[in-house]
Amino acid sequence: MRVSHIAGGVLLAAAAGAAGFAVLAWQPEIEPVEPPARAAFDQAEIAEGAKLAALGNCLQCHTAPGGKPFAGGYPLETPFGTIHGTNITPDPETGIGTWSAEAFRRAMAEGVGRSGEHLYPGFPYDHFTRVTDRDNRALYAYLMTREPVRAEAPPNRLPLPLTFRPLLAGWKLLFLEAGEYRPDPERSDEWNRGAYLAEGLAHCGACHTPRNALGAREAGREFAGGFSEGWYAPALDRDSAAPVPWTRDALFDYLRTGVSEDHAVASGPMAPVVRNLSDVPDADIRAIATYVADRMGAPDGPAPAPPAPPPPAPVARAGGEERGQEQGRAAAIYAGACATCHEPGGPLQFQAPVALDRATSLAQPNPSNAIRAILHGVETPDAAAQPLMPGFANALTDAQVAELTAWLRTRFSGGPAWDDLEAEVAEARSGRSAE
Template sequence: MKRFWIGVLILVVVCVAGFAAYAWKPTIDPVEPPQRTSFDQALIEKGAVLASVGNCTACHTKPGEKSFAGGLAVPTPFGTIYSTNITPDPKTGIGRWSEAAFSRAMREGVERDGDHLYPAFPFDHFTLVSDEDNKALYAYLMTRRPVENRPPANELPFPLNVRLVLAGWKLLFFHKGAYREDASQSAEWNRGAYLVEGLGHCGACHTPRNALGAEKRGAHLAGGEAEGWKAFALDASSGAPIPWTRDSLFAYLRQGWQADHGVANGPMAEVTGNLGRLPDADIHAIATYVMSRMGEPAPERAASGEEVRKKLSTDQGGTPIPASATTGSATSRGGAIYQAACATCHDGSRPQPFGGIDFHLSSTIAAPDPQNAINVVLFGLPAASGRQSPIMPGFAATLKDDQVVDLLAYLREAYAAKPAWADAAAKLADTRSGKYQVSVRPSDGIERGPENIGAKD
């Protein structure tokens, strides 16, 4: 028996030593902050585009503060993580990081000093980025204006505040390595896959997560959550009333709206705004890849889409009245609110993007979860700065909770032919309380980038 326990002890020691060896990462020596003249301007310009694709400003800029200076609170189920300063400030930023240190952070999720990064920084996607693109990103970030700003310490419970634990997370869920092309697919498909799965990290929002915060295997792009919003499915389970096509997805990503699918809102507004820097060929590639994940709609889905189109072509405007809208019912009350507050835009003759979407087309109203609908009703769509843009007023201050619930019940039954969301009242209360920390952006998505993200300061 004594030998057995000695054997167990030796096995434990060996396992602990092995994990420690796996988890330990060396410090990479600091460098003198490189001069802007050491980088080719074309490389900087390329990095500017790539930083937009990666949506770097979204997480690394606190609203109203300097770009890329960090400090943005990122809520997670485990606590709050504050984004890092990625300006070239030598004290509080990455000014003393070498290109090798930057590349390791992207490829392995490890800081210059050897600490493991939390997967709120999507290194599980960025690991796919090529050496050439990392070089361009490094050139761009190291030529931004340095900002001395030390973000707050993360607010995480023990043992999650011990970064060594992250090595265990990586052992379970992280697959390191640059993107490898699929020889059975076209060059366009591979380019789209590289952008979507790598720097674009679309799955970070559009894939559900497990109890440990990792993307669920077998549910890639099946829909997830981001910043208080539901990110719709980008696979065959997409519930868009009219199925997406390659052309409609291209138009949506290119211009931030599409007639069959409405205007981008929430975090997606920022995504489409940043994608504006990409050439058409890359947007086409993204659409090609995503549509390959969605696949051709099933016959019943295609038929349902055609029924929606028939409703649009025969609809003469006005407020639809569902069968359940008896006098004094929730749908009847909601219909009256719709007529007073919404119909002017949504039943009007002004086309999108400046007119309201016909709710027969709305993925938000057809969705199984009311969260996005609640967000839109409460917070609307703010105007972009300095140019004409779609806009919708928020009704948080003018509609009471019971009125919002009645309105949502009406919209569901009248336009999606589905019963009212059972959890709408509870989620509405949580949203008003700030529990979900909903992000609200204008249609061009620039709220978090007070400085221009361009290649020149």
């Protein structure tokens, strides 16, 4: 009798828990509307929405390669599978044409679609929840006045049980802190504007923060460095590994132009971010730079003196121990493929904008960015221009790229050796995530 009572209690508790979860997971549908006419929106609000969409990098994640703007289909690779950006043009059948302003606000603030479905956090509503209602209305006005495009996004490629969207209600219960950004009264207006943008619409921490096993940002480690599509997004806090400390002016230059001479050229997922920011006023870029510089403990005033230039590249050695042979081979590859641009006084008139002894990619705790730059090259901030650096994926083997990467790390950064470089190169070449 006691066993049956216990079993009945367990079943009752399980049923109550399932019912409670169902109540938590259920979200109502918001009634569809007729697509509003362009004349329904104020021109100034549309213009403000355009600026906000550029800050949010909306175009990149909601446009397939070679596709129509905002028509969806961009494949976002995550550790759990591939999530495709949705169509956010005002097409009534495949886009958001039947979404009201309230449906749009709910998606941004709560991660719930118009039909009541929970959205995957590949759409960073854990940041967008900080956006004000006013800015959401401006974004809505801008998107609803774009060209409608009929385009179905490809289905997401996720394993079971992740295709069961009600589970996302549990994820939100654990990790979503909903609510608009609240200004810090002890800080300046510029700092608060930068914090609002960086933590909200610009969602800097979505890439620059490490993730836990469930894909949520690790608590207490905001801006401590993370991964995005196989690239390492470096730490934007006091643990930054940059050989030359960042300043507010250096951060502004990098976000404005894609280049900081003492640090890096915007590459990988950061390149389209900078291209989109070209449509954003200087004041907002300066505000983000002010906020991030403060988090990094950046010094006031001009940048510190850069480190002394490295000695000339060593001559490759023939014979010797295995380690010496590897270094000799790598030095020979560098002399033939890299020194023409990366050594002072090289034979080419063009010189790389960032000296390798200052390159953030070679000072990072992992080799992801250095390897991807060698394999795939580096584009200019202007995507229509010629590449800033060609890729060597077709010229060098995995072993050669690994040896060159190890040699560059030793010569230009002096940091501890990176492990398993050949495996890292194979992952980068295949396009698999290094996360």
